[in-house]
Amino acid sequence: EDAERMARFDARIDAGEYIEPKDWMPAHYRKTLVRQISQHAHSEIVGMLPEGNWITRAPTLKRKAILLAKVQDEAGHGLYLYSAAETLGVSRDAMLDALHTGAAKYSSIFNYPTLSWADVGVIGWLVDGAAIMNQVPICRCSYAPYARAMIRVCREESFHQRQGFESLLTMMTDGTPAQRAMVQDAVDRWWWPSLMMFGPPDDQSPNSAQSMRWGIKRNSNDELRQKFVDAAVEQANVLGVALPDPALRWNAARGHHDFGAIDWSEFWRVVGGDGPCNRERLRARVQAWEDGAWVRDAALAYARRQDAAHEA
Ligand code: FAQ
Numbered sequence: 247e248d249a250e251r252m253a254r255f256d257a258r259i260d261a262g263e264y265i266e267p268k269d270w271m272p273a274h275y276r277k278t279l280v281r282q283i284s285q286h287a288h289s290e291i292v293g294m295l296p297e298g299n300w301i302t303r304a305p306t307l308k309r310k311a312i313l314l315a316k317v318q319d320e321a322g323h324g325l326y327l328y329s330a331a332e333t334l335g336v337s338r339d340a341m342l343d344a345l346h347t348g349a350a351k352y353s354s355i356f357n358y359p360t361l362s363w364a365d366v367g368v369i370g371w372l373v374d375g376a377a378i379m380n381q382v383p384i385c386r387c388s389y390a391p392y393a394r395a396m397i398r399v400c401r402e403e404s405f406h407q408r409q410g411f412e413s414l415l416t417m418m419t420d421g422t423p424a425q426r427a428m429v430q431d432a433v434d435r436w437w438w439p440s441l442m443m444f445g446p447p448d449d450q451s452p453n454s455a456q457s458m459r460w461g462i463k464r465n466s467n468d469e470l471r472q473k474f475v476d477a478a479v480e481q482a483n484v485l486g487v488a489l490p491d492p493a494l495r496w497n498a499a500r501g502h503h504d505f506g507a508i509d510w511s512e513f514w515r516v517v518g519g520d521g522p523c524n525r526e527r528l529r530a531r532v533q534a535w536e537d538g539a540w541v542r543d544a545a546l547a548y549a550r551r552q553d554a555a556h557e558a
Contacts, residue, residue, distance in 0.1 A: 251270055252272060254270075255270065255271060255272060255275075259388055259459075259460055259461050262461075263388075264388060264389070264390040264393065265388055265389050265390060266390050266391075267333040267334065267391060274456070275389075275460055275462075276334050276335070278453065278456065278457060278460070278462060279331070279334055279389050279392065279462060280331055280334050280336050282457075282462065283327055283330050283331040283334075283392055284327075284328070284331045284336070284341045284344070284345075284350060285350060285351050285352055285353075286327050287323075287324045287325075287327035287328045287331060287341070288324075288341075288345045288350055288351070288352035289352040289353035289356065290320045290321070290323040290324035290327060291320070291321065291324040291345075291352075291531070292345075292352045292353075292356045292527050292531060293320055293352075293353065293355075293356045293373075294317050294320045294321060294324075295356065295527055295530055295531075296356055296358070296359070296360040296365075296369065296523075297313060297316065297317055297360065297366055297369055298317050299360050300313060300360060300363060300365075300366050301313055301314055301317065303363070304363070304366075305363060309413065312409050313366060316370070316405075316406050316409065319402045319405075319406065322402075323395075323399045323402070323403075326395040326398070326399065327392075327395055327399075328341060329391075329395075330389075330391040330392050330394075330395045333391045342535065345528075345531060346528070346531060346532050346535060348519060348528060351517060353443060354439065354442055354443065354513060354516040354517050354521065355373055355376075355439050355440065355442070355443050356523075356527060357516050357521030357522060357523045357524045357527060358435070358436070358439050358521065358522055358523060359522055359523055361432075361435070362428050362431070362432060363428070364414070364417065364425075364428040364429045364431070364432035365432045365435075365436070366410070366413070367410045367411075367413035367414040367417065367429070367432070368410065368414065368429070368432040368433055368436045369410060369436070370406050370407055370408075370409050370410015370411065370413065371407065371410040371411045371414055371481070371485075372410075372433075372436050372437065372440040372478065373436065373440055373443070374403050374406040374407040374410060375407045375410075375440075375474065375477070375478065375481075376440050376441075376443045376444065376474050377403055377443070378400060378403045378404060378407055379444075379470050379473055379474045379477070380443070380444060380470055381396055381399060381400050381403065382396075382400055383463070383464035383465050383470075384396045384463075384464070385397050385400060386461075386464055387461065387462055387463075387464070388460060388461030388462060389462065411481065411485070414429055414485055414487075415484070415485060417429050418485050418486050418487065419486075426486075429485075429487060430487055430488065433482075433487045433488075433489065433490070434490045437489055437490050437491070438490070438508065438509065438512075439516075440474075441471055441474070441475070441505075441508055442508060442512075442513045442516075444467045444468075444470050444471040444474070445467040446467065446510065446513070447467065447468055447510075448466045448467055448468045450510075451466075451467050454466055454467060472502050472503075475494075475502075475503050475505050476502055476503055479494065479503050491505055491506045492506065493505060493506035493507075494506065
């Protein structure tokens with residue numbers, strides 16, 4: 247019977263149909279989505295920390311207002327994504343527990359420090375740029391609640407990318423030599439970690455084949471990374487910054503830019519918990535969870551009392 251349901255499920259996927267929460271789905275499809283969507287949600291929430299670090303030090307009121315809005319958007323993205331994951335039958339408490347105990351992953355990129363104001367612009371340009379490249383195809387993910395969440399997330403993410411680019415362009419065109427050097431230094435530090443955001447190379451990506459078969463992923467890690475490099479080269483030229491890769495050059499035969507080797511040992515080290523800021527990031531999340539306990543307790547006690555009054 248299961249084989250029959252499986253065949254029907256595969257046929258729906260092949261026909262490009264979307265899967266809704268109450269539809270039958272293979273256990274492994276559900277598990278893969280819970281893993282990917284919850285990790286995506288955690289990335290949004292942990293991703294608030296590096297930039298949040300600069301809210302009190304933004305150089306102007308305008309930049310501060312933009313940054314506040316951006317970081318709030320990221321909280322919103324995390325919340326939609328936790329809700330999308332909950333439709334698969336996993337509780338938010340279980341997901342957060344997995345984050346706080348280090349059992350769940352979040353994007354490697356958020357384990358790097360934000361050392362200067364230019365880092366905020368570079369996160370918008372490169373990190374949000376990479377996030378959009380990866381997320382636009384997820385708007386067509388076969389699991390409908392995830393796809394629907396991604397549509398709004400991508401719209402906001404595009405604004406985030408533009409504000410970062412505009413902030414860097416202002417520093418590069420109207421800035422002092424010291425400000426331009428600050429931008430270049432930030433680009434030098436964030437370029438390679440941004441390329442790592444797309445995940446391991448296709449031949450070392452254990453989840454890709456099945457996720458592509460099921461329409462959870464629509465493009466491979468390497469395909470999206472290449473699209474990102476090609477777009478970033480043009481944008482770097484407009485900004486007047488150099489990308490820190492001597493092997494980066496146009497390959498007319500391939501119709502793409504070739505680029506240098508990524509340090510995958512650094513990637514796995516950071517994913518494994520030993521990046522520059524992993525401990526600090528996790529500590530900040532656990533602290534926020536503990537500090538918020540009284541609010542959750544009070545809200546629960548109030549809800550219980552309301553229910554009791556309602557029943558009486
Ligand atoms: N970091 O077999 P694959 C944002 C793990 S954007 C950490 O290729 P998959 C917006 C992977 O989980 C960032 N771990 O895996 C923002 C797997 O481990 P597992 C978030 C990584 O899932 C911007 C193992 O390696 N975006 O937050 C990473 O098929 C600015 C093997 O890898 C998303 O999450 C990594 N970079 O492909 C916020 C997008 N890469 O779970 C604030 C949705 C791989 O088996 C400021 N996710 N791993 O233990 C995806 O598209 C996919 O999950 C990939 C990985 C492409 C990330």
